Amino acid sequence: MTAPPIVTTPAPSGETVATEPAGMRRVLRSLRHDKPALISIVVLVLLALAAILAPLLASHPPLQTYPEGLAANGAPIGPGHGFPLGTDPNGRDVLARLLYGARVSLVIGILANGLATVLGVLVGLTAGYLGGWVETVLMRLTDVVMSFPILLFCIALISVTGPSERNVVIVIALIYWTTLARIIRSQVLSLREREFVVAARTMGLSHWRVMRRHLFPHLVPTIIVYATLGVASSILIEASLSFLGVGVPVPTPSWGQMIEQGKEYFQIAPWLLFAPGVCLILTVLAFNLAGDWLRDLLDPTAPERR
Amino acid sequence: MTAILEVDDLTVDFTRAGTRTAAVRGVSLRVEAGERVGIVGESGSGKSVTAQAVMRLLPTTATVGGSVRFAGQDVLAYDAAKLAAWRGADIAMVFQDPMSSLNPLLRVGTQLTEGLRRHRGLSKSDARAEAARLLKLVGIADADRRLDDYPHAFSGGMRQRVCIAIAAACTPKLIIADEPTTALDVTVQAQVLDLLDELTERYATATVLVSHDLGVISSFCDRILVMYAGRVVEAGPTDDIVADPAHPYTRALLDSIPRLEGELPRRLPAIPGSPPFGDVPADSCAFADRCAYAQPVCRTVAPPTVPVGPRTQAACHFPLTLAEEVTR
Numbered sequence: 001m002t003a004p005p006i007v008t009t010p011a012p013s014g015e016t017v018a019t020e021p022a023g024m025r026r027v028l029r030s031l032r033h034d035k036p037a038l039i040s041i042v043v044l045v046l047l048a049l050a051a052i053l054a055p056l057l058a059s060h061p062p063l064q065t066y067p068e069g070l071a072a073n074g075a076p077i078g079p080g081h082g083f084p085l086g087t088d089p090n091g092r093d094v095l096a097r098l099l100y101g102a103r104v105s106l107v108i109g110i111l112a113n114g115l116a117t118v119l120g121v122l123v124g125l126t127a128g129y130l131g132g133w134v135e136t137v138l139m140r141l142t143d144v145v146m147s148f149p150i151l152l153f154c155i156a157l158i159s160v161t162g163p164s165e166r167n168v169v170i171v172i173a174l175i176y177w178t179t180l181a182r183i184i185r186s187q188v189l190s191l192r193e194r195e196f197v198v199a200a201r202t203m204g205l206s207h208w209r210v211m212r213r214h215l216f217p218h219l220v221p222t223i224i225v226y227a228t229l230g231v232a233s234s235i236l237i238e239a240s241l242s243f244l245g246v247g248v249p250v251p252t253p254s255w256g257q258m259i260e261q262g263k264e265y266f267q268i269a270p271w272l273l274f275a276p277g278v279c280l281i282l283t284v285l286a287f288n289l290a291g292d293w294l295r296d297l298l299d300p301t302a303p304e305r306r
Numbered sequence: 307m308t309a310i311l312e313v314d315d316l317t318v319d320f321t322r323a324g325t326r327t328a329a330v331r332g333v334s335l336r337v338e339a340g341e342r343v344g345i346v347g348e349s350g351s352g353k354s355v356t357a358q359a360v361m362r363l364l365p366t367t368a369t370v371g372g373s374v375r376f377a378g379q380d381v382l383a384y385d386a387a388k389l390a391a392w393r394g395a396d397i398a399m400v401f402q403d404p405m406s407s408l409n410p411l412l413r414v415g416t417q418l419t420e421g422l423r424r425h426r427g428l429s430k431s432d433a434r435a436e437a438a439r440l441l442k443l444v445g446i447a448d449a450d451r452r453l454d455d456y457p458h459a460f461s462g463g464m465r466q467r468v469c470i471a472i473a474a475a476c477t478p479k480l481i482i483a484d485e486p487t488t489a490l491d492v493t494v495q496a497q498v499l500d501l502l503d504e505l506t507e508r509y510a511t512a513t514v515l516v517s518h519d520l521g522v523i524s525s526f527c528d529r530i531l532v533m534y535a536g537r538v539v540e541a542g543p544t545d546d547i548v549a550d551p552a553h554p555y556t557r558a559l560l561d562s563i564p565r566l567e568g569e570l571p572r573r574l575p576a577i578p579g580s581p582p583f584g585d586v587p588a589d590s591c592a593f594a595d596r597c598a599y600a601q602p603v604c605r606t607v608a609p610p611t612v613p614v615g616p617r618t619q620a621a622c623h624f625p626l627t628l629a630e631e632v633t634r
Contacts, residue, residue: 132366195406202361203421203472204394207386213420217411300456301410 030297037293040286047283051102059084060093062100063251067091076269086271088261094275097253101276104254108169108238109231109283115173116234117180117227121219124184129192129211139185146178151240158246165248172237180226184219191215221295228291232284255280310377310480310512311337311360317371318355318364318536328586329355331536332372337480340510344527344544346520346559348581352536353516357482360514361399362389377479395425398473400502402485404465408457414441414468415453418475425476440471444501463494467501474505480512487522499526520559524548532556535582535592538611542618552614552625554597591623599624 031038050057060066060083070091071077079086085094127138154171161167191197192215200214239256241247248254255276262272318330330352337343345353358364360374362381374381376397384392398421401407409417418437422428428436434453441449444467446460457465466486473481483502487495503526506513517523523530523544530547532540532555540553551557558577579596586592594604603623614625 195401195403196409198363199399199401199407199469199472200409200420202363202393202397202399204390204392204424205420206390209420209424213412213416214409217409299411301458 027297030293034293034296036289040289040293043282043286044290047102047106047279047286050099051106054096054099054103058093058096058099060096062092062096062253064093065091066093076265076272078269079271085275086269088258088272089265089269094258094271097258098255098275098279101253101255101258102279104165104248104252105235105238105256105280106283107165108172108248108254109235112169112172112238113176113227113230113234115169116176116230117223119173120177120180120226121184121216121223123177124181125188125211125215125219127181128185128188129207129215135185138181142178142181145175148175150175150237151244154237154241155244155246158241163246163249165252168238168241168247171241172234176230176234176237180223180230183222183226187219187222188215191218217298220298224291224295225288228287229284231287232280235280235283308339308377309336309375310339310341311335311514312375313356313360313372314375315372316356316359316374317369318352318359319369319371321367321369326369328536329368330359331586333531333533333536333538334372335531335538335541337512337514339479340506340512341529342506342513342515342527344515344517344523344530345533346517346523346530347533348518350535350581350583351533353518353533354484356533357399357484357514357516361393361397361482391425394421394478395476396478397480397482398476398478400466400469400473400481400483400486403489404462404469405457405489407469408465410457413454413456414460418453418468418472421472421475436475437471440475441468443505444468444471444474445497462490463497466490466494466498470498470501470505474509474511477509478511480514481506482514482516484516485518486515488517488519495522502526521563532559535586537592537621539593539622540614540618540620542615546615546618550615552618552620553593553622554599554624554626555593556620557626558596558598591621599626 031041054062066087068082068091070087076087076089076091077083083093083095085098088094088097123138123142127135153175157171157174158167161170197210197214200210205214235256238247238254239260242254242257243260247257258276259273259280262269262274262276265272313333313335316330316333317328319326319328333352333356335343335345335356345356347353355364355368359368359370360381362384364370370382376392381392408414415434415437418440419428419430419433422433422436423430437453438450441452446452446464446467452460457468460468470486481502486502487498490498499522502513502515505511513526515523515526524547527544530540530542530544531538532547532553534555540547540551540556547556548560551560555577558575561575562577564574577596582592582595589606589608591597591600591604591609594600597604601624607623609621609623611619611621612625614620614622
């Protein structure tokens with residue numbers, strides 16, 4: 001083992017790096033030292049590629065049912081035998097469905113969850129900062145939405161708008177913002193009493209600018225943690241909706257749907273649950289670790305790791 | 307001379323759980339253009355609340371009475387838009403703790419340029435150049451590069467310099483400095499005061515300096531207001547007040563400043579007791595319980611503010627200057 005060299009910060013010589021390359025360099029350097037984050041980003045990129053390139057990677061079309069994909073007693077067959085990850089109870093190729101399902105699940109996980117995050121932050125920030133009747137109206141609205149039974153609310157909305165990917169995204173966003181709105185509001189309540197917020201007001205900045213420039217950066221760590229965890233929840237809500245027949249219309253594969261279906265066949269065909277389950281776990285883990293890294297990167301007071 | 311700030315019979319009450327507590331009880335003050343006025347008093351004397359009332363920073367639980375006029379305009383009647391246009395451009399504030407009054411997550415340059423962009427309508431690059439000039443002006447070396455640093459990369463004294471640069475950015479007519487040196491080392495205090503002195507001199511900015519430290523106030527201000535329990539107990543030019551305090555409270559404050567010359571006292575004299583907490587009965591002098599010269603009348607009649615010298619006023623039944631003349 002060699003002793004680690006003593007690292008000293010280079011003395012600021014007159015010509016140091018300009019702002020832009022320094023930022024990029026910081027990103028790369030922190031990635032080099034944060035292996036889990038690096039792996040997570042690679043995983044996320046691979047997932048995205050798999051979803052985009054699904055038609056090239058899949059050996060079978062995802063919706064095709066194969067008679068030879070079912071055993072004599074009608075049970076799905078396991079991995080191998082021409083189907084790399086086995087088949088499902090309808091005799092369809094699990095790998096193909098997994099790849100195509102990534103499209104739906106990632107889109108829903110990112111889009112629905114992203115929309116919910118934006119909504120939650122806007123409501124929480126406005127309510128917490130402005131207070132008064134604005135806060136009362138917004139937070140009571142939050143309470144009302146929270147008090148709805150989630151699935152009933154979704155079913156009601158979807159049955160009006162009709163099931164489609166777009167509507168599933170909107171509906172999930174509409175129910176999922178409330179918790180974040182409450183968290184953000186409570187943080188803003190304590191932040192707005194801090195002296196730098198008062199100082200910003202004495203400079204005559206508008207409410208909007210104080211919220212956007214002075215409060216928002218303090219909320220980023222919370223938002224990142226909540227949003228990355230929310231990816232999983234959104235994908236699972238979509239699964240429940242699909243299970244009830246109001247999610248993504250039926251033959252289109254999604255991970256949530258596959259998990260729902262796999263649960264029933266768990267004892268005879270565990271791969272049905274494991275394949276999408278492992279993908280979901282990997283996705284969520286990768287989002288979380290990448291989120292942690294991003295949070296540290298954005299914190300100017302965090303000590304730089306060597 | 308024209309008055310920049312005229313505060314007349316300002317009262318501030320805080321209502322909490324149904325009970326009203328008076329924090330400021332009839333404060334009047336006048337600041338001429340370019341003048342430096344100090345407000346001195348113990349914790350809880352209402353000096354900071356007075357400053358916040360002028361800036362319209364008080365929470366909604368506060369009831370403000372009396373009038374605050376800035377360059378002839380009624381500040382208490384300003385709406386949100388007027389307030390935002392006024393703050394930062396015509397009036398600015400420096401706070402006590404530069405650690406907490408700068409946003410830790412924003413670059414110093416961003417915080418400096420905000421006001422410039424908003425009030426002086428400068429472009430991004432112009433604002434940045436101006437910010438660098440300001441930073442250099444307050445004595446920060448390598449200003450151009452330091453603009454990209456975050457507040458934690460500055461020392462306490464440097465942060466307060468940054469805060470002063472932010473306050474002075476749009477050359478306001480009045481800067482209110484609320485205990486600007488209290489959180490700093492003594493040596494740094496002097497530097498920060500010098501800087502404030504230099505800047506306000508250069509731009510002929512009027513200053514209201516709020517402090518509990520009569521030493522700081524007397525070295526900086528043209529005029530002093532001594533506050534006690536929400537009232538101005540003595541007011542006048544610095545020289546007159548320091549040389550010949552009329553109110554026993556002012557006298558006691560002066561006596562408790564350590565001196566270099568003369569015979570050393572065994573113990574530094576302190577004012578016995580503590581300032582009244584909460585409401586003070588309207589029909590007595592709030593200082594009576596701690597006053598060495600208190601008479602029965604001090605506990606039954608509130609002393610009116612009367613002239614006690616050619617240019618000073620005090621609210622005391624037995625002003626020391628008069629008492630000395632009588633005994634002489």
